[in-house]
Amino acid sequence: MKVRKTFFQMLHEEREQWRKENYLLTFEVISKSTINVMYNSGTYLGDFYIEVDGFWVFQPHSKGGCWSGQVLKMLYEKLQELNKEWEIELTAALKEK
Numbered sequence: 753m754k755v756r757k758t759f760f761q762m763l764h765e766e767r768e769q770w771r772k773e774n775y776l777l778t779f780e781v782i783s784k785s786t787i788n789v790m791y792n793s794g795t796y797l798g799d800f801y802i803e804v805d806g807f808w809v810f811q812p813h814s815k816g817g818c819w820s821g822q823v824l825k826m827l828y829e830k831l832q833e834l835n836k837e838w839e840i841e842l843t844a845a846l847k848e849k
Contacts, residue, residue: 776826777789777790777792777797777826777827787801789830797819798811798812798813806842807835807838807839808838809831
């Protein structure tokens, strides 16, 4: 039996699709240790860079305002992706000691 979606379910799905399309970030590699982060609209958000401990961090270029949870989640997921290899390597090296 096929269940029909309610109006509110369709509205929610439409809104989520709009957010995904309009809050997408672009990541531009500047060097081995720096990545620029921008909205697809071209607004500059900040940079990912490698800190002295070897982990990537995000440095915002903020002039005030706020960011949505979707944008923060995308930044978090990108940081997890960038730091994954280093964390595995570091954990293995510490286990050897």
